[in-house]
Amino acid sequence: MTDIRPDPDPSGPGSEQLREAVSTPTTGVPAQGSDPVFEARGVTKRFGGLLAVSEVDFTIPRGAIVSLIGPNGAGKTTFFNMITGLYRPTSGQIRFDGRDLTGLKPHEVVRAGIGRTFQNIRLFGNMSAVDNVLVGLHHRLKGRWWEAILRPPSIVAEEKRAFDEAERLLAFVGLEGKTHITARNLAYGDQRRLEIARALATEPKLLLLDEPTAGMNPEETRRLTDFVRRLRSDLGLTVLLIEHDMQVVMGISDRVTVLDHGERIAEGSPDTVRRDARVIEAYLGSGAAAGVGTH
């Protein structure tokens, strides 16, 4: 119904790929470095007189876990929203997996292989957990509106497969048995997990997590950090995090990019960034630059 592109994999429903990915872990951490899966060049966003993001260059190596950090108002979420098509960059270019994504609509970006979660959980609150995940599967299913009415065997089978896959995804994020609970009635941590399951259902190659540990206690945070590592090791995903918890950032990131006032002020390994004078200044004020240390 809403499909606008020809299906990239005409041989069968894309669910096969993910099913395999869920059950058979792919080889550990793919090679990194010279193979950026994602590349932003000179990306700028202006809201009237406000320069929210200014000339940011940003690359993500395939298979990496990369963090985007910065003080409040640094432009992190704006940058996310430009990647995912909610905002159109004022200038600059965004490339993903060999495609130019600049100016695509959100649903086209998803179909290109970028999934996301939201800073403030944005589940479909009055729908069940499994229906939330099924919405994530939407673009991988083919049922048209008349098929919804006539319900030919192919669609019945497709819906069954989709349901099974949604349940598998729920189990993968640790929500087994909560299939039919209305999303708004889930505990906070479970809602975060459901959001990730929903994003995984879109079959992303790159997953954007906007402050996934916000509001979590240390134990939940630790579990989520482990889970993000599993996303890479089990599903072979590339992950971009926005995160405030420095322990999380320093613990799991291969690379860290720091934004301040819409500009990229540092990029590198967690250790390099931790010692960077401009970063310390941005976070703690200029006087504190001497107090280099662990967070």
Next chain:
Amino acid sequence: MAVAAARLPSPGGLRGLARNETLRNRVIVAGLLLLGVAYPFFYRMIPSAIPAPDLNNLIVMSYYAILALGLNIVVGFAGLLDLGYVAFFAIGAYTAAFLSSPHFDIHLTWWIVVWVAVAIAALSGILLGAPTLRLRGDYLAIVTLGFGEIVPLVFRNLPGDITGANQGIRPIDPPTIPLAGPWGDQLSFSNSNLQLALYLVLALLVFSYWLCQRMRDSRLGRAWMAIREDETAAASMGINTVNTKLLAFALGASLSGFAGAFVGAYQTAIFPESFRFSISITILVVVILGGMGSLRGAVVGAFALQYVNLTFLRWVGQYVNPPLNSVGRSTGIEFLENFVLHSYNFLIFGIVLVVMMVVRPEGLLPTRERKAELHGIGVAAEETAATADEVATHETALEEAGEAVTIEDLPPEDQKRDR
């Protein structure tokens, strides 16, 4: 939690697709249909002390139910406030009138005309939707409101004899089946044969309900509800929101065209005056009254509202009007002298709506999701895997298996909620 899930019969599939329609529901639906089919045979025997609807009233209730099901797609499923729904009703009715009346001297059979009316109404839905669906919330409501006003005005004011202006179009050919018998040489489904017209509209209603149910329990239905819940998140999950909303408008409008084609042929006449704004509002009230997004609610809401409107208020009026009128005559208060209860129907609906919003905001027969939303079964009830519906299913299943259901049989959280 896992315990609760294991104890409940697992739906094992999407709602409706594999969810067992409970036996109870089927019995109720079959019973109601049987009642509808049998009604023409016994309603004359009902004593006048009971306010029973006549066949014409029942027919109006039924086509309002179809209209409510259609509007429910737009408002209840996709969350788009459409205040001009009557426009599609008018378009359906005029299409039927153009294609089977002496007006243009075209006399296609209604059985074909109805599908043309559906197609044209759906097309109008797309034409209205395409430029306006970028608008959200109140702005969309205002534009649709305008559309609902403009369409009947166009039908009234088009030059020459195109739409028959204020006189409308009459007579419109009724739906007929050329089947000879004691009733004459054909069966006619119009106001000259109320019984058959009732059967036709009930069949249309069942068909519409089935359509809506199928659409709700599909990829498309989920996409509509996702848009209703959070349009931005829906787009970020790969849903093409523009196309999906257009489909809601088109499919919602098509049911309105369906009802319009029936009403034109049933009344064998249409007038621009009969497509007033108040109809849009009445249908919206029905949807809200029944419970937004609930199919059963839309049908029950339509029957309840039109029953009160057409039957109950007049019946009460028989007893209330004469004494008030005579009091008015003796005291010279003109308001009382001319008091006619059913002319205050919209005032009464307004009061009912306000009372409903306070007492039962989720509607008469809400979907389980809205019930949960509005009655704060909050995070504490996280573990209630069983929604009210499923508990009911569970109970029925146990009862059928010959087991006595006790509170202890249910998981603890359900006991708490058991009222």
